[in-house]
Amino acid sequence: MNNIPKKLPIGSKIGIIGGGQLGRMMVQAAKKLGYKTIILDPVPLCPAGQLSDHQIVAEYNSIPASKSLADMCDVVTYEFENVDLDSLITISEHVDIYPSPEILKISNNRIREKEKLSSIGIPTVKFLPIYSLDDLDKAIVEIGFPMVLKTATSGYDGKGQVIIKSKNKISNSIKKLLVNNTNFIVEEFLDFQCELSVICGRNKKGLNKTFFPAENIHKNHILDVSIVPPRISQEIISDAQKIAIQISEKLNLIGLLAVEMFLTKENKLLVNELAPRPHNSGHYTMDACKTSQFSQLIRILTNMPLGNTDILNPVVMVNILGDLWINNSSPPNFEMLKSSPNTFLHLYGKDEPRIGRKMGHVNVISTNVNEAYKKALEIRKRLNTS
Structure with a gap:
């Protein structure tokens, strides 16, 4: 019996739950490979819907809309974690959906995520689930201050x-976060060396390919800059990729998995979060790799061979936020980028800039990572003052 997955024919339909910028870039990758896309999103003409072959305008938790998506598509994926699990399960009863709802159930809950990572031997920061004030008292003893309180x-x-x-400070913190949540997790506050992420793709055959790790710098908790290759040793780079592969295999992943990590000052890697989808820190792959993270996902969904991730x-990569519009008297002058070689602008088709809203990104390529970093920051500074 031949168990080799058959490639989906050109022209097959890929369903995407979520119509933001990640969905938009999935649509672009699918078109290049000859596949059609159908978006499920409640906002008409959302960024992905602008480019897709069809959009179902409905809430994510709409069971009828989920059934319609399943009936219209040959395979389904999603662009963010806060998808309604019941809707995913409904879809999975009619058509293949990747990554699986089981993986999403783990990654969209910080308690389940940390407990799963610990159970498969993956190092994480110290953590403790919080279900009551007694648990908080226990966290003070076991984790100590400072600590990070997060909604689950x-x-x-x-x-x-x-x-x-x-x-x-605890009572005020609890009141601030307890509005719509009942479960929390406390993690140790880590004075880390840097933040890294690795994106791993795994197909139905169980074959893995990782992209090069990115060194990530955040500003106001939002990804600001991704630097590739990261300014760390080759040994740590290799270890980070091995951890991502180990997690993908233990979870029996089919699809993409972004693994966010801390590198401690003692050169120890600790996994922070998982995202079973394309990731902001992987946008560099669109212009600096033979295969982008989005193309890799489409390849996996359609049973094509994994692409070269070199x-x-x-x-x-630098993110372009709505701040550039809000804080200046005129929109950014993107025309100036035409005179800047090896600079690639990607805008997301969003018509309403807001503070902290991701409107696009710029990839800057160079022969030297420090030169690329300097040039990328200069370009964004010029956009900010144009």
Whole structure:
């Protein structure tokens, strides 16, 4: 019996739950490989819907809409973690969906995520689930101050978390986060050397390929800059990739998995979060790799061979936030980038800039990573003053 997965024919339909910038770039990658896309998103003409072959305008938790998506598509994926699990399960009863709902259930809850990582031998920061004030008292003893209190669910870009520096700050912190949440997790506050991420793709055959790790710098809890290759030793780079592969295999991943890590000052890697989807820190792959993270996902979904993930040149990605529009009297002058060689602009089709909202990104390629970093920051500074 031949168990080799058959490639989906050109023209097959890929369903994408979520119509933001990640969905948009999935659509672009799918088109290049000859596949059609259908978006499920409640916002008409969302960034992904602008380019897709069809959009179902409905809430993510709409069971009828989920069934329609399943009926119309040959395979389904999603672009963010806060997807309604019941809807995913409904879809999975009719059509293949990757990564699996089981993996999403782990990654969209910080308690389940940390407990799963610990159970498979992956090092993480010290943590303790918080279900009551008694658990907080236990955390003070076992973890100590400062510590980070996070909601178990619905947190991204720094939302749903607060640093607690002393016992008298706890009650205020709880009140601040307890509005819509009942479960929390406390983690030790880590004075790390740098933050890294590795994106791993794994197909139905169980074959893995990782992209080069990115060194990530955050500003106001939002990714600001990704530097590739990271300014660390080759040994640590290799170890980070091995950890990502180990996690993907233990989870029986089919799809993409972004693994966010801390590198401690003692050169120890600790896994922080998982994201079973393309990741902001992987946008550099669009211009600096033979295969982008988005193309790799489409290849996995359609049973094509995994693409080559080699990095072609050092690259630095900088995010373009809505701040550039809000804080200046005129929109950014992107025309000036035309005169800047090896500079690649990607805008997301969003019509309403807001503070902290991701509107696009710029990839800058050079023969030297430090030169790419310097040039990328200079370009964004010029955009900010144009």
